[in-house]
Every structure is written in structure tokens, then in C-alpha cells.
Amino acid sequence: MAITNKTYMSQRPNKLSRFWQELKRRRVVHVITVYASSSFVLIELINNLGEPLNLPPNLLLIVVIILAVGFPLAIIISWLYDLTSKGFEKTKQLTEIGDEEIMVVPNAWRIATFISFVVIIGLVTLNISARRDLVKPGSIQAIVVLPFDNFTGDEGLDFFVQGMHTSLIGELGKISGLRVIGKITSSTFKNSNLSIQEIAKRCSVQAAVEGAVLGLGDSIDINIKLIVASHREKPIWIADYTESRSHILNLYNRIAKQIANEIKVNLTPEEEQILGRSNSIDRDVYNAYLRSHQYWDDLSYTSLTSALEYLTMAVEKDPDWAPLYAGLSKVWAGLAQFGYVSPDSAFPKIHEYAHKANELDPDLLLSHFSLASVYWEEWNWEKSEQEFLKAISINPSDAVVRIFYAHVLTILQRTKEAVKQGQLAVDLDPLNPLILSLNAVVIASNGDWKAARALLEKALSIDPEFYFANNLMEFVAYHCGDYDQVFESVKNYQPFEDSAIKDFKRTLIEKGFAQAYEKMLDQMELMAQHNPNISADMPYRYGLLNQFDKAMAWIDTLYEIHDPNLPYFVTGYAHLDSLYDNPRFIEIVEKMHLSIKNTNGD
Numbered sequence: 001m002a003i004t005n006k007t008y009m010s011q012r013p014n015k016l017s018r019f020w021q022e023l024k025r026r027r028v029v030h031v032i033t034v035y036a037s038s039s040f041v042l043i044e045l046i047n048n049l050g051e052p053l054n055l056p057p058n059l060l061l062i063v064v065i066i067l068a069v070g071f072p073l074a075i076i077i078s079w080l081y082d083l084t085s086k087g088f089e090k091t092k093q094l095t096e097i098g099d100e101e102i103m104v105v106p107n108a109w110r111i112a113t114f115i116s117f118v119v120i121i122g123l124v125t126l127n128i129s130a131r132r133d134l135v136k137p138g139s140i141q142a143i144v145v146l147p148f149d150n151f152t153g154d155e156g157l158d159f160f161v162q163g164m165h166t167s168l169i170g171e172l173g174k175i176s177g178l179r180v181i182g183k184i185t186s187s188t189f190k191n192s193n194l195s196i197q198e199i200a201k202r203c204s205v206q207a208a209v210e211g212a213v214l215g216l217g218d219s220i221d222i223n224i225k226l227i228v229a230s231h232r233e234k235p236i237w238i239a240d241y242t243e244s245r246s247h248i249l250n251l252y253n254r255i256a257k258q259i260a261n262e263i264k265v266n267l268t269p270e271e272e273q274i275l276g277r278s279n280s281i282d283r284d285v286y287n288a289y290l291r292s293h294q295y296w297d298d299l300s301y302t303s304l305t306s307a308l309e310y311l312t313m314a315v316e317k318d319p320d321w322a323p324l325y326a327g328l329s330k331v332w333a334g335l336a337q338f339g340y341v342s343p344d345s346a347f348p349k350i351h352e353y354a355h356k357a358n359e360l361d362p363d364l365l366l367s368h369f370s371l372a373s374v375y376w377e378e379w380n381w382e383k384s385e386q387e388f389l390k391a392i393s394i395n396p397s398d399a400v401v402r403i404f405y406a407h408v409l410t411i412l413q414r415t416k417e418a419v420k421q422g423q424l425a426v427d428l429d430p431l432n433p434l435i436l437s438l439n440a441v442v443i444a445s446n447g448d449w450k451a452a453r454a455l456l457e458k459a460l461s462i463d464p465e466f467y468f469a470n471n472l473m474e475f476v477a478y479h480c481g482d483y484d485q486v487f488e489s490v491k492n493y494q495p496f497e498d499s500a501i502k503d504f505k506r507t508l509i510e511k512g513f514a515q516a517y518e519k520m521l522d523q524m525e526l527m528a529q530h531n532p533n534i535s536a537d538m539p540y541r542y543g544l545l546n547q548f549d550k551a552m553a554w555i556d557t558l559y560e561i562h563d564p565n566l567p568y569f570v571t572g573y574a575h576l577d578s579l580y581d582n583p584r585f586i587e588i589v590e591k592m593h594l595s596i597k598n599t600n601g602d
Contacts, residue, residue: 249280284317308335329353343563539569
């Protein structure tokens with residue numbers, strides 16, 4: 001039934017109702033709805049396409065201002081004018097409408113209004129539900145901190161920016177409710193064209209942190225973004241920080257706590273205390289410390305001695321900062337582990353620096369890691385394990401600590417525990433050649449030589465010249481039956497001439513592996529007199545040839561110098577089972593407070 005003017009007037013119970021009816025009659029309500037939904041869509045488009053299309057950063061603000069100004073104008077125009085088939089016409093007053101005129105809303109306006117309501121409700125619901133998903137407790141359990149951008153304009157400060165990246169990873173790693181990817185893996189994504197979603201998939205994480213260092217003078221200016229991988233590449237949190245250079249250590253604490261708050265990860269009272277500490281550091285001392293970091297993970301003699309020089313220089317200026325001593329202990333342990341210096345000269349320094357670091361800061365991860373290494377050298381496995389567990393409790397995301405703890409468990413014949421810890425280490429730093437190679441030892445000790453080889457191949461695909469991976473591949477390839485690869489690996493990490501390698505391979509083809517390998521060992525015997533790093537592997541090599549008398553002679557030599565690799569000879573990786581009933585071997589094993597390999601792997 002048509003609604004006439006008389007009928008319309010008779011249905012006005014009060015002024016508010018009359019005003020509402022008039023708003024509808026003049027299409028004001030419909031204009032408001034359509035205007036609001038159109039504005040909402042426009043804002044969302046700019047918000048989401050601004051970064052990909054490189055739109056001006058202030059475009060969104062300008063559009064919002066224009067829409068805000070246009071809103072009252074749209075209402076005024078809709079009150080005064082109607083849009084008809086003849087164009088814009090001035091809206092008639094209610095008293096001018098005759099009974100024969102039908103006051104109904106055209107279908108086009110009805111459809112537009114309905115669609116507008118649906119769009120508004122949909123967008124609001126989507127934004128609210130998405131935001132709730134992002135901040136839901138437990139939705140983010142793992143995170144990767146991407147390499148920081150150096151926007152200071154000074155490439156000479158790259159080492160400092162890299163050090164800041166490493167330090168923030170270390171601080172976040174102290175949060176037990178969060179798995180934090182290691183710096184070696186995260187650093188592989190520097191200048192990468194991969195999306196956050198692709199990086200997150202490769203690292204098995206749910207979120208990423210991006211950082212940009214904007215200024216490095218007397219104060220530090222840094223911008224931090226937190227991005228959730230399962231949603232659009234739009235930060236859910238952005239913050240700018242400014243901190244004096246001398247209080248940079250506090251900056252990492254602040255950022256780590258804020259990130260934990262944003263992703264709703266609860267901190268334990270101990271974590272609150274550690275992350276709440278206030279520290280200051282001399283500018284030059286911190287610079288030297290960060291420069292030493294550049295060399296720690298490259299286990300060559302040149303790199304380790306360079307790290308040693310920077311740390312020694314820093315200690316002279318600040319003799320009370322614990323990380324310096326922990327770093328010195330770690331470097332000396334590396335020098336001894338890889339045979340660059342004799343254990344007799346290295347061990348006293350490892351002991352001294354490790355205990356000094358722990359005395360200055362009992363809550364420092366590196367202090368306990370260094371002490372764990374000290375007790376390892378003393379063959380005090382109970383105390384070594386205690387220190388490893390303490391270090392893990394301080395930073396559960398430190399892959400290096402976990403993989404060396406896995407090695408202790410391997411030496412103690414607790415194979416299942418070792419494999420678990422080794423996998424945790426790989427999960428924490430999956431693209432780190434050192435972690436992959438060290439885990440290959442754990443896996444090989446469990447008898448899975450093919451899986452160990454796969455780990456080494458992955459490590460070498462990342463760094464074909466990685467010394468340790470090539471070293472291990474010599475033995476793993478033998479157990480996989482790939483004798484040619486044995487000599488290829490030796491060529492990649494030992495100073496043999498190409499002609500010598502060709503001679504070994506020719507002998508391999510003509511006379512078999514045993515004679516080719518023995519020919520190589522004759523030369524290695526001579527090389528070992530000038531290269532201690534060769535000595536530690538000689539028992540393994542003679543074990544492959546079943547020459548166990550020579551293997552035992554080398555074990556005696558290594559025992560006399562207290563070589564740090566000696567405990568590995570009781571593991572399945574060593575392939576020295578035929579010595580397990582040798583009285584001298586049993587005596588050395590007992591002096592190391594170890595037991596002979598448990599063949600059932602439990």
C-alpha cells in the first residue's frame with residue numbers, strides 16, 4: 001500500500017521520530033552508510049597497498065583528513081538535494097509533498113545501503129578477529145630476528161650493527177617461553193628477497209623482528225618492527241628507541257621485554273630480574289668486544305687469534321666486565337680443541353678466565369658454558385653437565401650450548417638424550433654449518449651414518465670450504481662406502497698438493513682403499529709433527545684400516561698431552577670397538593671417568 005502524506009503525518013508520535021523519518025526520507029541515513037563503507041574500504045586499501053606500491057607515507061593521513069572534512073558536507077548535501085533520474089534536485093519540504101506522491105526509497109539506494117552495511121560489518125569483524133589472533137597467548141612460540149639494517153650512512157659501523165643484532169637474539173633467547181632462531185641462520189637472510197612468510201617457513205617460526213639502526217653517535221637510535229608471518233606483511237608493533245651508547249646493554253633488555261609483552265609471552269620472576277638489570281659499558285670496550293664476535297664462529301687459527309687480540313685489549317681497559325673473560329675462555333678452548341696450541345698452555349688460561357667470568361657474573365650464560373668446558377677438560381662429567389644445564393636454563397635458545405651438551409651426553413653413552421638435544425640445536429640454528437656438523441657426530445655415534453652424511457652435505461652446501469664439515473666427511477663417507485669422497489674431503493681441508501690427491505685416487509682404483517689410505521697416512525705422520533690438528537684424528541684413521549696397534553699408540557700420545565678430543569674415542573663415531581678389550585685402552589677410559597661404549601645405544 002502506498003504511503004501518503006496524510007498517512008505519514010499520522011504516524012509521527014514525537015519530534016525524535018519525526019526527525020528520524022525525515023532523515024530517511026531525504027536519504028541522509030543511506031548516504032552516511034554508503035559514505036562510511038566507502039571510506040573504510042579506501043583506508044584499508046591505502047593501509048595495505050602503501051608499502052608494496054611505494055605510496056607516500058603521509059598519504060593515509062591526507063586521505064583521512066579529506067574524508068573527515070567531506071563527511072559533514074555529504075550530510076548537508078544529502079539533506080538539501082535528491083539524486084534523481086534527472087540529476088540533482090532540491091529536496092521538497094514535507095508540506096510540499098502531495099498525497100499522490102509515494103515516499104519510498106528507490107531500490108538502488110536500498111541495495112547500496114545493504115551492501116555498505118555488509119562491507120562495514122565484514123571489515124570490522126575481519127580486523128578484530130585478525131588482531132585477536134595475533135595477540136592470542138601461545139600463538140607465537142618461535143621467532144626470528146632478521147639482520148639489522150645499517151642506516152647510519154657509515155659502512156664502517158657494520159660490525160656494530162651486526163653485534164646489536166647478535167645481542168638482541170641473546171636477550172630474547174633468555175625467555176623460556178619463546179624459541180629464538182640463532183644468529184648464523186638469521187644472518188643468511190640479509191638482503192634476501194624472500195618474504196616474511198617464506199623466511200618463517202624455512203625457520204619454522206610464527207613471527208619475525210626487523211630492526212633498522214638509524215643513528216650511532218653518543219646515542220643510539222633504532223627502529224624495531226614485529227611482524228606475524230601468518231598475516232599480511234604488516235607490522236603489528238613498531239617502536240623507536242633512543243639510548244645512550246654507554247647504556248646500550250639496557251636497550252636490548254627493554255626491547256626484549258616489550259616484544260614479550262606484545263606477543264603475550266609471560267616472563268618468569270627470574271627472567272624479569274635478568275631482563276630488568278641496569279648495566280653500563282665503556283664505548284671502546286664494547287666496540288672491541290663486538291669486533292671479537294666477528295671471529296668467534298670461524299674456527300681458523302687466524303680468526304681465533306684476532307678475537308683474542310680484541311678481547312685482551314678490552315680487558316686492559318675494563319678488567320671487571322665478565323663477558324670479556326668468558327670470551328677469552330671460549331677462544332682459548334677453541335685454540336686447544338682444534339690443535340692450534342698445546343693443551344698444557346691453553347688449559348690454565350681456560351680455567352682462569354672461566355672462573356673469573358663466573359665470579360663477576362653468575363648469571364652470564366657464557367660463564368657457565370666456559371665452566372662446562374673447564375670441567376670437560378678435567379673429565380669431571382658431573383660438574384660439566386651441571387654447568388651445561390645452568391647455561392641452558394639461562395638461555396634455552398642457545399644452539400651452541402645445546403649441541404655441546406649433546407656431545408657430553410654422547411660421550412656418557414646417553415645416546416637417546418644426546419640425539420634429542422642435538423635436534424633441538426639444529427631446530428634453533430638450522431642453517432649453521434657448525435651446528436649441523438657437530439650434530440653429525442651425535443647422529444653417527446648412534447650408528448646412522450647416512451643421516452650424518454646428509455647433515456654434512458647440508459653444511460657444505462651452505463659453506464663448501466667449511467673446515468670442520470670436510471674433516472668429518474672424511475670418516476662419514478668411509479662408513480657410507482664412498483671412498484672417492486674420502487679423498488675429496490681430505491683435499492678440501494688438508495694442505496695436500498693436487499698431485500698427491502691424484503696419486504691417492506689412482507692407488508684407490510688400482511689397489512683398493514686400504515693401500516691408498518695408508519699411503520696418505522704415511523704423509524700425515526710427517527705432517528702431524530708440525531700440525532697438531534692432524535694428531536687428534538690419527539686414531540680414527542688407523543681404526544679405519546684396522547691397524548689398532550698404531551691407533552693405540554696415538555691414543556697414548558694424546559693422553560700424555562691431555563688432548564680435549566680424547567673422550568670421543570669411547571663413542572660409536574670413533575670406530576675403535578676392537579680396542580674395547582685392550583687393557584691400556586680400558587685404563588685410559590677409566591682415568592677419564594668414562595665407560596666403554598654401550599652397544600645397545602641406551
